[in-house]
Amino acid sequence: MVQNDTMISVSKVDKFYDDFQALTDVSLTVKQGERVVICGPSGSGKSTLIRCFNGLEFHNAGTIVIDGIEVEEGSKGLRRLRQEVGMVFQQFNLFPHLTILENLTIGPMKVQKISRAEAEKRARTYLERVHIPEQADKYPAQLSGGQQQRVAIARSLCMQTRIMLFDEPTSALDPEMINEVLDVMVELASTGITMVCVTHEMGFARKVADTMVFMEAGRIVETAPPEKFFTNPESERCKMFLSQILDH
Amino acid sequence: MAARAPNGAKKFRAFMNSVPVSVALYLLVIGMIIWSAYSGAQSMGYNWQWYRMPQYFYTLTDDGFQWGEIMIGLVKTIQLSVTAFFFATVLGLLVALLRLSGLVIGTAVAVAFLEFVRNMPILVLLYLFYYVLGPVFKLDRYTASVMCLAVFHAALISEIFRAGINAVPKGQWEGATSIGMSKGQAYRYIVLPQSVKFMLPPMTGEVVHLIKSSAIVSVIAVAELTTIGRNLISDTYMSFEIWFTIAAVYMVVTLALSIGVSRLEKKYAVQT
Ligand SMILES: Nc1ncnc2c1ncn2[C@@H]1O[C@H](COP(=O)(O)OP(=O)(O)OP(=O)(O)O)[C@@H](O)[C@H]1O
Ligand SMILES: [Mg+2]
Numbered sequence: 001m002v003q004n005d006t007m008i009s010v011s012k013v014d015k016f017y018d019d020f021q022a023l024t025d026v027s028l029t030v031k032q033g034e035r036v037v038i039c040g041p042s043g044s045g046k047s048t049l050i051r052c053f054n055g056l057e058f059h060n061a062g063t064i065v066i067d068g069i070e071v072e073e074g075s076k077g078l079r080r081l082r083q084e085v086g087m088v089f090q091q092f093n094l095f096p097h098l099t100i101l102e103n104l105t106i107g108p109m110k111v112q113k114i115s116r117a118e119a120e121k122r123a124r125t126y127l128e129r130v131h132i133p134e135q136a137d138k139y140p141a142q143l144s145g146g147q148q149q150r151v152a153i154a155r156s157l158c159m160q161t162r163i164m165l166f167d168e169p170t171s172a173l174d175p176e177m178i179n180e181v182l183d184v185m186v187e188l189a190s191t192g193i194t195m196v197c198v199t200h201e202m203g204f205a206r207k208v209a210d211t212m213v214f215m216e217a218g219r220i221v222e223t224a225p226p227e228k229f230f231t232n233p234e235s236e237r238c239k240m241f242l243s244q245i246l247d248h
Numbered sequence: 249m250a251a252r253a254p255n256g257a258k259k260f261r262a263f264m265n266s267v268p269v270s271v272a273l274y275l276l277v278i279g280m281i282i283w284s285a286y287s288g289a290q291s292m293g294y295n296w297q298w299y300r301m302p303q304y305f306y307t308l309t310d311d312g313f314q315w316g317e318i319m320i321g322l323v324k325t326i327q328l329s330v331t332a333f334f335f336a337t338v339l340g341l342l343v344a345l346l347r348l349s350g351l352v353i354g355t356a357v358a359v360a361f362l363e364f365v366r367n368m369p370i371l372v373l374l375y376l377f378y379y380v381l382g383p384v385f386k387l388d389r390y391t392a393s394v395m396c397l398a399v400f401h402a403a404l405i406s407e408i409f410r411a412g413i414n415a416v417p418k419g420q421w422e423g424a425t426s427i428g429m430s431k432g433q434a435y436r437y438i439v440l441p442q443s444v445k446f447m448l449p450p451m452t453g454e455v456v457h458l459i460k461s462s463a464i465v466s467v468i469a470v471a472e473l474t475t476i477g478r479n480l481i482s483d484t485y486m487s488f489e490i491w492f493t494i495a496a497v498y499m500v501v502t503l504a505l506s507i508g509v510s511r512l513e514k515k516y517a518v519q520t
Contacts, residue, residue: 056422083428093423097441106437107427159427 005032007163007194008053013062015048015218022048023059024218030211032162035195037205037226040215041241046198049215050165053196054085067162083111086156090168092148094140100127100151101136104158112159119158126154130184146177150184157188164188166197200245206230214238289488297486301493304480321476322497328390328472329459332397336458339398340405345435347410358406365403370464373400378468393465401458408450412443445513452509456502463498473497 008030015023022045030036038046051057052064058073067084069077095103104123108114114122127133130150132143140148149169156164166185170178182204189195189208199205205212205226212229214222214237222229222238233239263269289296304316315323347358365373377399378392387395416439424434466474477494481487 054426056425079428079430082426085426087422087426089419089422089426091419093419093426095420095423095438095442107429110433110437111428155423155427 006030007032007034007067008196009063009065010049011063013049013052013059013064015045015052015057015059022218023052026062026218026220028213028220028223030194030196033192033194034210035189035208036197036211036213037209038196038198038213038215039200039202039205039241039245040221044215045218046215047167048218050087050167050196050198053163053165054082054087056087079111083159084161085163085165086153086159086161087165088149088152088156088167088169090172092140092145092152092172094148094152094155096140099137099139100132100143103140103151104155107155107159122158122160123154126157127151129157129187130154131180144177145173146180149173149177149181153181153184153188161193163194163196166195166199168198168200170199170201202230202242202246214241216241285488285492294488296489297484298489300484300486301489304490304493317476317480318473318493318497321471321473322501324471324476325459325462325473326501328393328397328465328470329455329462332394332401332462333455333458335394335398336401336405339402341409343402343406344409344413347406348413362403362406365400370396370400370461371467374464374468389465389468389470393462393468393470397458397462397465400461401454404457405451405454408447408454409443411450412447413439415446416442448509448513452506456505459502459505460498 006029008028010026010028013023013026014021026045026049028036028049038049040046048057052059052071053066055071055073055078058071064071066081069081069084071078071081095106098106101120101123104126105116105119108119108122109116124133124136127136130153132147132150135143135147135151140151143151153164153169169185170181173181178201182201185195185197185204186208195208197204197209209226212222212224212226213220214229214233214235216237221235222233224233229238230242233242264273302316304318306316306319307314343358343361346354349355368376374393374396377387377396378389381387381395382389382392413435420438420442421434424438429437462472463474465472466478469475473494477490480490484490
């Protein structure tokens with residue numbers, strides 16, 4: 001039985017890219033409002049896992065159920081699911097031919113079919129929320145990386161998502177812009193939205209994570225609350241990884 | 249000496265590229281071509297009658313202003329080209345989408361179409377439409393011509409679409425998909441608008457190509473610029489003047505088009 005407040009339920013998932021197995025027997029449960037931070041070495045399957053949550057990739061075995069909707073290639077629920085699950089990418093993926101405001105309104109207008117006026121009102125609310133209301137009429141290329149990433153967060157929020165996925169949202173940014181994005185994410189965490197973040201920003205993780213997940217070679221090696229995870233991780237690999245990234 | 253050679257070559261190139269020298273060389277080459285044509289014609293005893301040409305552009309009589317046959321032919325050529333280009337674009341987009349659909353059958357149909365057209369001389373394609381499909385489907389010569397040109401250029405245009413669509417980064421698809429857009433919406437609102445800038449230059453080339461290949465329909469006597477040229481010659485025997493003129497008219501139209509679009513591109517490039 002899946003409990004009512006379970007938002008993401010991943011069970012025994014395998015994922016292959018041709019012959020290469022990117023995920024092996026991955027199971028994970030995320031409750032409503034829970035904030036999960038996933039870390040692990042490069043190539044360990046972090047991106048692959050969260051991309052399976054909104055059907056950017058599809059798993060080959062096991063089940064993934066998001067907010068009651070099973071993720072399945074070609075299923076009817078998929079587009080409904082994608083509207084509930086926002087995703088923020090390392091490379092922002094803003095639409096360069098649209099203004100910031102249009103970037104935020106196009107989803108609500110075309111996908112959710114709300115009026116332009118309502119979409120713009122919503123867009124301006126979320127631009128406030130990410131602290132760049134004054135950039136509405138510019139194009140993405142005219143903004144700094146940090147600003148673009150905040151627009152990308154707002155774009156997802158405009159779909160009134162219940163879950164936000166972040167795939168290394170700060171790793172393409174210049175160091176001086178990382179904090180402005182993390183600050184927005186911390187504020188977002190306090191709103192009670194369910195968050196799954198792939199990041200190596202351990203300061204952020206300490207601040208907001210309810211659960212830490214460590215992945216290696218396509219498997220979840222360790223799942224623990226942050227107090228335990230940072231002070232006394234069970235696996236050796238996890239200890240080593242932490243010592244490597246925390247030493248800097 | 250060895251060290252000075254590249255320097256000398258550079259100086260020579262700079263000299264050749266300077267404006268007065270370039271213009272002089274250009275005029276010299278053009279002049280030689282015209283002179284050889286003239287002297288060739290002269291040696292055949294050709295009787296030049298350029299003074300008779302203007303009436304084929306326009307006439308001013310007591311009845312007022314009237315367009316001449318060449319201008320009427322030009323309008324017909326443009327009409328034919330625009331119509332064919334419209335259908336070629338629609339068909340080309342369809343073929344490109346089929347090819348990109350990821351469906352095996354879609355790709356197969358698209359590739360079969362491309363290979364068929366690519367390996368068929370356009371003249372044979374025209375005969376096919378006019379002499380084979382024409383009687384079967386009751387196509388008049390104009391419709392057959394439009395269809396032939398549309399099909400022929402759809403193949404080339406579909407490749408332009410495909411390249412343009414593939415040039416849009418994958419992240420754009422992911423961005424669109426992640427906010428719940430369907431594949432169709434992603435194409436329409438996100439990908440196609442961005443591929444326009446990749447497609448504009450080759451598309452212009454394709455329009456120019458189409459205008460030129462539209463001359464082929466003169467073989468089934470569809471009224472257009474080249475057909476008019478042939479008719480005028482059989483009436484007047486001024487083949488040199490008329491072919492030079494027709495060639496110039498094609499060139500003016502296609503050059504104007506290319507220059508117009510490259511202006512447009514520059515304007516677009518500044519905006520985004
Ligand atoms: N589209 C793909 N085709 C083939 N192999 C892929 C594809 N995407 C990822 N992989 C492989 O799957 C493995 C996991 O990749 P993934 O991107 O999920 O790792 P990651 O943990 O996000 O790493 P990073 O920290 O570098 O982003 C890697 O070995 C990668 O090479
Ligand atoms: Mg990754």
